[in-house]
Structure formats: structure tokens, C-alpha cells
Amino acid sequence: MSQQSIPLFEIFIRSKRGLDHRHVGSLHAEDSEQALEYARDVYLRRSEGVSIWVVRSSDITASQEKDVESFLDPMDDKPYRHATHYKLPKEVDNM
Amino acid sequence: MTENTTRIDPQLTTFEDKITNEQRIEPRDWMPDAFRKTVLRQMSQHAHSEVIGMQPEGNWITRAPTLHRKVILLAKIQDEGGHGLYLYSAAETLGASREEMVQALHDGKAKYASIFNYPSLTWADIGMIGWLVDGAAIVNQVSLQRTSYGPYSRAMIRICKEESFHQRQGYEATMVLARGSAEQKAMAQDSLDRWWWPVLTMFGPHDTDSAHTGQSMKWKLKRESNDVLRQRFIDQTVPQAEFIGLKIPDPDLKWNEERNAYDFGAIDWDEFMQVISGNGPCNRQRLAHHVRAQDEGQWVRDAMHAYELKRQARDAA
Numbered sequence: 001m002s003q004q005s006i007p008l009f010e011i012f013i014r015s016k017r018g019l020d021h022r023h024v025g026s027l028h029a030e031d032s033e034q035a036l037e038y039a040r041d042v043y044l045r046r047s048e049g050v051s052i053w054v055v056r057s058s059d060i061t062a063s064q065e066k067d068v069e070s071f072l073d074p075m076d077d078k079p080y081r082h083a084t085h086y087k088l089p090k091e092v093d094n095m
Numbered sequence: 096m097t098e099n100t101t102r103i104d105p106q107l108t109t110f111e112d113k114i115t116n117e118q119r120i121e122p123r124d125w126m127p128d129a130f131r132k133t134v135l136r137q138m139s140q141h142a143h144s145e146v147i148g149m150q151p152e153g154n155w156i157t158r159a160p161t162l163h164r165k166v167i168l169l170a171k172i173q174d175e176g177g178h179g180l181y182l183y184s185a186a187e188t189l190g191a192s193r194e195e196m197v198q199a200l201h202d203g204k205a206k207y208a209s210i211f212n213y214p215s216l217t218w219a220d221i222g223m224i225g226w227l228v229d230g231a232a233i234v235n236q237v238s239l240q241r242t243s244y245g246p247y248s249r250a251m252i253r254i255c256k257e258e259s260f261h262q263r264q265g266y267e268a269t270m271v272l273a274r275g276s277a278e279q280k281a282m283a284q285d286s287l288d289r290w291w292w293p294v295l296t297m298f299g300p301h302d303t304d305s306a307h308t309g310q311s312m313k314w315k316l317k318r319e320s321n322d323v324l325r326q327r328f329i330d331q332t333v334p335q336a337e338f339i340g341l342k343i344p345d346p347d348l349k350w351n352e353e354r355n356a357y358d359f360g361a362i363d364w365d366e367f368m369q370v371i372s373g374n375g376p377c378n379r380q381r382l383a384h385h386v387r388a389q390d391e392g393q394w395v396r397d398a399m400h401a402y403e404l405k406r407q408a409r410d411a412a
Contacts, residue, residue, distance in 0.1 A: 018119030018245050051121065080167045081174075086263040088270075092338050095230075095263055 008057040009035035011042075013049035021053050032056070114315055119245035122188040130314055133307065134244045135189050136205075137316065139196045142182035143207035147381050149175050151215040152224060160218060167264050168221060174261065178254050185246040201386050208232075209367065210297050212375030219272055219279075219286035225265015227287075227294045227332065233258055234328045235298065243315040266335065273339040280340075287336065288344045295359075296367040298325040304364075329357050 006028040012021035024043050029035035035054040044052070063071055079085045088095065106125045113120060120126055149172050156172070159165035183193055199205035210228055215221060236258070239251045272283040299305055299321040311317035336343050347360035369375065 014121075017113070017121055018248060020249060078166070078170060080163070080264070081170050081260060083259040083263050086260065086267045088263065088267060089338070092266065092335050095266060095335070 006030060009039075009054045010057050010060060011035070011039045012053040012055070013039075013043055014051040014053075015049045017050060021051065026057060029054075114243055117315075119248055120243055121245045129310070130316075131189055133311060133314070134247060134316055135186055135191055137311075138182050138186040138244075138247055138250075139191065139199070140206050140208075142179050142186060142196070143200050143205055144211065145175050145179035145182060147207045147211045147385065148228075150381055150384055151211055151213070151377075152221060154215050155218060155221050158218070159221075164221075164268065171225070171261050171264065174257055178250075178257070181250040181253060182247075185244075185250045188246045197389065201382065201389070203373070203382070206371070207381075208297060209370045209375060210293055212370050212378045212381060213290070213293050214377050216289075217282050217286060219269070219282040220290070222265050222268035222272060222283070223286040223290045225261050225263075226269050226335070227265070227290050228297070229258060229261040229265060230332060231294050231297045231328050233262060234324050234331075238319045238324060239317075241315075241318050247316075269341075270339045273341055283339075284341055287341050291344050292363060292366075293370075295325060295329070295362055296364075298322075298328070300364065300367075326356055329359055333357055 007030070008026055009029055009032070010026045011024050013024045014021045027035065027038050027042055029038050032054050036052055039052045039054055043049070075081075107127065110120070110124070110126055110130075112118075113124070120130070152168060152172050152175075156165060156168055159168055183196060186196060187193065196205065200207070215224065233255065236251050236255050240248060240255060242248045242251065269283055269286075272279040274280075299308075302308055302320045302322045305321055308317060308320055312320065333343060333348065345360045347358065349358050351358045370378070373379075
């Protein structure tokens with residue numbers, strides 16, 4: 001069987017309690033149980049984390065870089081969403 | 096005494112060790128039922144507050160004095176909706192469903208911050224809500240960034256980051272009024288007079304009268320007590336009011352050199368209890384509006400679902 005036909009999984013690791021799981025990479029596995037074990041062997045050899053999430057890559061829907069202008073552009077003209085937009089005198093600026 | 100009753104529960108020991116060692120509790124960890132119940136109640140109440148809190152501000156969108164103030168207000172209200180979503184999602188990590196939580200709100204079983212049962216009568220109230228209500232919420236939420244339930248703590252960190260503009264825009268809007276015409280200044284003062292005391296109750300009853308504080312502090316769900324947070328809010332807000340020439344409506348308010356903090360007058364807890372038990376100026380209106388919005392939006396959810404079913408059928412064909 002070629003490597004191509006083995007599903008790809010994306011691996012997320014929580015490095016420490018209280019932190020988010022973060023994407024660390026991907027690997028091929030036959031199913032999610034196996035992906036968990038592989039992820040342990042590949043990404044946690046030095047206690048890099050306390051919890052692993054595995055997700056089939058094909059289950060991830062991603063935004064497209066080429067669409068970024070029409071998809072995200074409307075945010076650029078909204079400076080009033082930032083605290084720095086509001087100029088306060090220095091006596092009360094620590095807010 | 097039997098052996099069973101004296102045996103130490105190893106799961107409980109592990110849980111308590113995590114709390115002692117400043118570890119966060121994560122969704123799949125074992126936790127005592129009472130902890131799960133308490134953190135769920137707190138997160139659902141917090142989420143409902145964000146969503147109900149959109150109403151007093153939404154009241155002024157169409158009447159904002161300038162287009163600039165209007166887009167700011169829209170952006171802020173949009174943030175509050177988003178914050179509700181973060182918190183509902185955090186609550187859902189414990190297996191509560193959104194439908195259950197909303198139903199509990201509609202049935203009057205779940206509470207929201209009672210401050211939102213006060214009306215926004217003038218434009219000055221919009222500035223006052225940002226400056227004082229969000230200011231008080233931020234004091235509480237900064238403290239909750241270190242709460243022991245992981246998803247709640249992460250939601251708080253995100254919310255605090257986004258919320259910094261809310262208080263600043265409110266203070267800035269208030270400052271413009273306070274430095275404007277005599278009528279504008281009077282409007283700002285009237286608004287402060289009406290909001291000050293209710294805002295102080297946002298931190299909850301005094302520590303000696305608070306039903307949940309002791310256990311919540313032990314679990315580190317709550318990191319600082321109601322009175323500590325209230326005092327911090329007062330100490331930071333009084334100079335801000337003085338700076339723009341507004342007067343805090345409390346004749347007993349006085350700097351206490353010894354305590355290095357402001358002394359303040361007695362809070363009317365009877366009013367607080369009245370409002371929290373459903374008899375505030377806007378309780379019925381707030382809930383009725385939420386129910387109506389939920390009902391009137393049902394056709395959108397139905398349409399989305401019908402479309403999804405149709406798409407699936409088409410893909411299968």
C-alpha cells in the first residue's frame with residue numbers, strides 16, 4: 001500500500017495545563033487511535049505536552065490565502081476596535 | 096466507622112493537588128460534581144450577562160450622536176456577542192448544551208448580571224456603561240484570568256484583551272460630555288448618579304454575606320473576594336471621575352490614608368436583592384426581548400438546516 005492512501009492527521013499538543021492545544025505538525029496513520037500513538041512517539045518524546053488532539057486533515061476546512069483580501073480586508077478600516085484609538089490625557093491613560 | 100468512609104479518594108486527591116499546585120483543571124479531568132456545577136453556573140451566568148448586556152447599549156445604536164460614535168457602539172456590541180459565544184463554548188466543554196442554557200435563562204433558573212436590568216435613558220448612559228460597567232467587569236475578569244478551570248481562564252484572557260477598548264471609549268465619550276455645554280455636563284452627572292451604586296453591586300454581596308465565595312476561593316475558581324475587587328474598582332475610578340470634574344454620588348466617600356484606599360458609604364443591598372429576584376426596572380423587558388429574538392430567529396436556523404439537508408442529498412445523488 002502506498003503512503004498516499006494512508007490518511008493524514010493533524011496533531012495538536014497542549015504543552016501545559018491551562019494552555020491551548022497548538023498545532024505541531026501532521027502524520028499518517030490508519031485511524032485516530034494509531035495517530036494518537038504515533039503523535040506520542042513523534043512529538044512527545046521529551047515530555048513536550050500533557051494532552052494530544054488528532055484530527056483528520058480532510059476534516060479541516062481552511063480559508064484560502066488567495067481570498068484573504070475579500071475575506072479579511074473589512075477589518076482594516078476599523079481602527080476604533082483598538083484601545084489605542086482612544087486618546088486620553090496622561091493622568092487617566094492607565095486604563 | 097467502616098473502611099470505606101475513611102478511605103481517601105485518589106481522584107479527589109489528584110484534583111486537589113492540581114488546584115494546590117496552580118494547575119488548571121481541563122475538560123476531561125475528573126472533578127467533583129460540586130465543582131462542575133459551580134463552574135458551569137458561573138460560566139453560563141457570565142455568558143448570559145454578555146448577551147443580555149447588548150440590550151441597554153443596542154437601545155442607542157440608531158440614536159448615536161455621530162456616525163463615529165455609532166460605529167464604535169456597533170463594534171462594542173458585536174464584541175459582547177462574541178464574548179457570550181466564547182463563554183457558552185467554554186461551558187459546553189462540560190457537556191452543557193447551548194439549548195439547555197438558553198432555556199434555563201428563559202425559565203428564570205439561570206441568572207445574568209443584574210446591572211443590565213437598569214435602563215439606558217440618555218446618551219450619557221452609553222459612555223457610563225463603557226466606563227463603569229465594563230470597568231467593573233474588567234476588574235473582575237482580570238482576576239478571573241487565573242481561574243482554575245482551563246477553558247474559562249482562556250476565555251477570560253481573550254475577552255480582557257478585546258475589552259480594553261470598551262472602557263476607554265466609554266470614558267472618552269463621558270469626558271467629551273463632561274467638558275461640553277452645561278447641559279451635557281449635567282447629563283453626564285445625572286448618568287453617573289444613577290449608575291454608580293448599581294455598579295458597585297456588580298461585585299456581589301460583601302464577603303461575609305456571600306454564599307459561594309468560600310468554596311469558590313478554595314477551588315481557585317474565584318481568585319479574589321468580592322470586597323477586594325470592589326475596593327480596587329473604587330480606588331481606580333474615583334480619580335478618573337475627579338479628573339473630568341464629575342462627582343461620585345457618595346457623601347461618605349473619603350480617602351483613608353491609613354488603609355491607602357477610599358472609604359465609601361453603605362450599599363443598598365435591599366435594592367440589589369429586589370433587582371436580582373426579578374423586580375428591577377427592566378428585568379421583564381430584557382428577558383422578553385431575548386425570548387422574542389430567539390423565537391423570531393428560528394426561521395433562519397430552520398432555513399440553514401433545510402439548506403444543509405438539501406446539500407447533503409444533492410452530494411449523495
